[in-house]
Amino acid sequence: xxxxxxxxxxxxxxxxxxxxxxxxxxxxxxxxxxxxxxxxxxxxxxxxxxxxxxxxxxxxxxxxxxxxxxxxxxxxxxxxxxxxxxxxxxxxxxxxxxxxxxxxxxxxxxxxxxxxxxxxxxxxxxxxxxxxxxxxxxxxxxxxxxxxxxxxxxxxxxxxxxxxxxxxxxxxxxxxxxxxxxxxxxxxxxxxxxxxxxxxxxxxxxxxxxxxxxxxxxxxxxxxxxxxxxxxxxxxxxxxxxxxxxxxxxxxx
Amino acid sequence: xxxxxxxxxxxxxxxxxxxxxxxxxxxxxxxxxxxxxxxxxxxxxxxxxxxxxxxxxxxxxxxxxxxxxxxxxxxxxxxxxxxxxxxxxxxxxxxxxxxxxxxxxxxxxxxxxxxxxxxxxxxxxxxxxxxxxxxxxxxxxxxxxxxxxxxxxxxxxxxxxxxxxxxxxxxxxxxxxxxxxxxxxxxxxxxxxxxxxxxxxxxxxxxxxxxxxxxxxxxxxxxxxxxxxxxxxxxxxxxxxxxxxxxxxxxxx
Numbered sequence: 001x002x003x004x005x006x007x008x009x010x011x012x013x014x015x016x017x018x019x020x021x022x023x024x025x026x027x028x029x030x031x032x033x034x035x036x037x038x039x040x041x042x043x044x045x046x047x048x049x050x051x052x053x054x055x056x057x058x059x060x061x062x063x064x065x066x067x068x069x070x071x072x073x074x075x076x077x078x079x080x081x082x083x084x085x086x087x088x089x090x091x092x093x094x095x096x097x098x099x100x101x102x103x104x105x106x107x108x109x110x111x112x113x114x115x116x117x118x119x120x121x122x123x124x125x126x127x128x129x130x131x132x133x134x135x136x137x138x139x140x141x142x143x144x145x146x147x148x149x150x151x152x153x154x155x156x157x158x159x160x161x162x163x164x165x166x167x168x169x170x171x172x173x174x175x176x177x178x179x180x181x182x183x184x185x186x187x188x189x190x191x192x193x194x195x196x197x198x199x200x201x202x203x204x205x206x207x208x209x210x211x212x213x214x215x216x217x218x219x220x221x222x223x224x225x226x227x228x229x230x231x232x233x234x235x236x237x238x239x240x241x242x243x244x245x246x247x248x249x250x251x252x253x
Numbered sequence: 254x255x256x257x258x259x260x261x262x263x264x265x266x267x268x269x270x271x272x273x274x275x276x277x278x279x280x281x282x283x284x285x286x287x288x289x290x291x292x293x294x295x296x297x298x299x300x301x302x303x304x305x306x307x308x309x310x311x312x313x314x315x316x317x318x319x320x321x322x323x324x325x326x327x328x329x330x331x332x333x334x335x336x337x338x339x340x341x342x343x344x345x346x347x348x349x350x351x352x353x354x355x356x357x358x359x360x361x362x363x364x365x366x367x368x369x370x371x372x373x374x375x376x377x378x379x380x381x382x383x384x385x386x387x388x389x390x391x392x393x394x395x396x397x398x399x400x401x402x403x404x405x406x407x408x409x410x411x412x413x414x415x416x417x418x419x420x421x422x423x424x425x426x427x428x429x430x431x432x433x434x435x436x437x438x439x440x441x442x443x444x445x446x447x448x449x450x451x452x453x454x455x456x457x458x459x460x461x462x463x464x465x466x467x468x469x470x471x472x473x474x475x476x477x478x479x480x481x482x483x484x485x486x487x488x489x490x491x492x493x494x495x496x497x498x499x500x501x502x503x504x505x506x
Contacts, residue, residue: 012379059380083376091379123336126265126344127312127495131380242380 003070007078008105008253010094011063015238016130017089020056021063030054030090034065037085041078042069051105051246052112053164055198057238059131062113062245064105066098100252108252111174113191113245116204116236121184132185133204133240139211141178141186147210147217148176148188150224151203158227160203161196169196169227189244201235209233256323260331261358261506263347264316268491269383270342273309274316283307283343287318290338294331295322304358304499305365306417308451310491312384315366315498317358319351353505361505364427366444366498369457369489374437385438386457386493392464394431394439400463400470401429401441403477404456411480413456414449422449422480429456442497454488462486 011034019027023035031048038046048067054060071078079095086092102108117132119125124134151173158169175191188204206223209215223231264287272280276288284301291299304317324331332348339345355361370385372378377387404426411422428444441457459476462468476484 014379014382061380088377088382089379091376093376123344123346124341126267126342127314127384129267129341 003072004068005071006066006068006098006101006103008064008066008096008098008103009079009082009092011065012061012091012093013059013063014089014130015054015057015059018056020054020058021050021060022053030060030063033087033090037082038067038069040085041081042071044070049105051109052195052243054241054243055238058241058243059239060243061093063243064109064246066103066105096253098253103248103253105246108248109194109246110249111191111193111247112195112243113175113189113247114195114200115242115244116188116190116200117240117242118186118188118204118208119184120186130239133237135208135212137212139186139208140213141180141211143213143217144186144188144207144211145178147207147220148178150218150220151176151190155224156227157196157199157224159223159229159231160206161199162229163196171195171199191245198235200241201238202229202232204240205233205236208236256325257321258324259319259321259351259354259356261317261319261349261351261356262332262335262345264318265314265344265346266312266316267342267383268307268310268312271309273307273311274303275306283313283316286340286343290335291320291322293338294334295324297323302358304362305448305496307494307496308491311494311496312492313496314346316496317362317499319356319358349506351506356501356506358499361501362447362499363502364444364446364500365448365496366428366442366500367448367453368495368497369441369443369453370493370495371439371441371457371461372437373439383492386490388461388465390465392439392461393466394433394464396466396470397439397441397460397464398431400460400473401431403471403473404429404443408477409480410449410452410477412476412482412484413459414452415482416449424448424452444498451488453494454491455482455485457493458486458489461489 013030018030021030023029023031046067048065051064082092119132119134120139122136154172156169157171163169171192173192177189179187210217266283271283274283276282276284299320301318301320335345372385372387373392375389407425409422410424424445426445430442432440463470
């Protein structure tokens with residue numbers, strides 16, 4: 001009898017010191033570190049799959065991964081063993097057995113939510129510099145909110161990114177909200193069925209231009225219609241971006 | 254006519270990658286980096302003085318320093334030049350000319366405020382690990398609050414630290430409060446006329462023992478009376494500690 005079992009986990013990481021999520025032969029990646037950890041514990045080669053392949057420098061509090069291991073002890077013991085063997089910039093916040101045989105963290109997901117953190121004050125912050133994008137000139141959050149509303153719904157986002165595979169650049173955005181925290185923090189929260197490559201960072205950079213008054217809020221409409229990557233702003237820095245949530249249909253995990 | 258002028262500044266730093274504040278010949282320190290920056294700008298050897306010599310790993314959002322430089326341009330230009338030449342883990346958030354000739358950031362101060370951040374949840378956080386002390390077992394904040402009240406007023410704190418100079422270990426604590434944030438954060442805020450070496454970290458470590466139920470809340474009274482460094486807990490980790498404010502009498506800066 002094989003004790004091999006499939007698991008899913010919610011993973012948090014500090015993207016600063018990684019060359020992104022996806023495995024690379026010569027560079028430190030989140031996938032590489034997790035697989036190394038699982039191999040140390042189980043003495044087997046293990047491949048994980050993930051909901052999203054975040055770029056270098058991008059953080060996650062809600063990345064979802066899945067993998068198969070043989071483990072004879074309790075689930076809590078496995079989570080403890082994993083967290084004890086991971087580097088401190090990766091944490092498994094939740095670990096469960098997969099109950100549906102065909103669950104896949106990427107293909108089963110129905111939506112993803114990202115947050116982007118901007119620190120809008122004259123000087124950068126020493127203790128937050130790894131986790132926010134510092135914008136020194138004042139941003140008009142109301143203009144940014146008006147522009148964000150134009151992103152809601154199904155649109156061709158070809159101006160904001162390339163698809164990770166295939167050629168379909170239509171995405172459905174169901175949430176695009178700016179939240180203002182008292183301490184100079186602007187937090188953008190965006191949910192879509194899926195995202196194009198660098199889409200959130202190009203959207204944020206474009207909305208920052210709106211907030212600075214460089215472009216009018218409704219230029220979002222023209223940028224979307226242009227279907228040209230150069231019509232939007234170059235991506236905002238990776239350090240402000242967090243993958244915070246991946247949603248699955250009920251009972252699919 | 255000499256253009257030399259004395260300045261004070263409010264300095265923020267991420268203590269993680271420093272061997273403390275105070276200058277050391279062979280190690281990276283906050284003082285060392287600030288003096289190197291001022292020398293680069295002014296082409297003179299410059300010594301700074303500071304309100305508090307924080308330990309290795311301790312952060313600051315409200316450290317105060319003072320120094321003399323010759324500068325022909327505006328105050329805003331000087332602050333810009335300094336921030337452009339500092340490493341990203343130090344920021345001068347405020348810069349002013351000193352108006353009183355005998356102002357000294359340490360000797361003129363009438364009180365200091367520190368904050369200590371605890372993350373109280375089962376697993377540590379990857380994105381907060383440099384800035385909080387992770388405690389996995391549940392803490393009873395009400396017991397910690399009761400214990401903290403016993404620290405208020407003038408006491409001999411010999412059990413909680415050694416004086417940086419002299420032998421007087423009496424300190425006056427005017428604030429010792431725990432604030433509970435919704436996301437598992439417990440923030441301790443303590444203000445005193447001055448602090449002993451490692452006093453805040455030993456107080457926090459002892460209060461954590463109270464919160465865990467290991468010692469009763471009123472054992473604080475016995476620990477104070479013992480006047481013995483071994484009667485309190487070993488210091489809590491440096492990474493949770495922030496120097497947040499230094500108060501001066503009106504019109505002294």
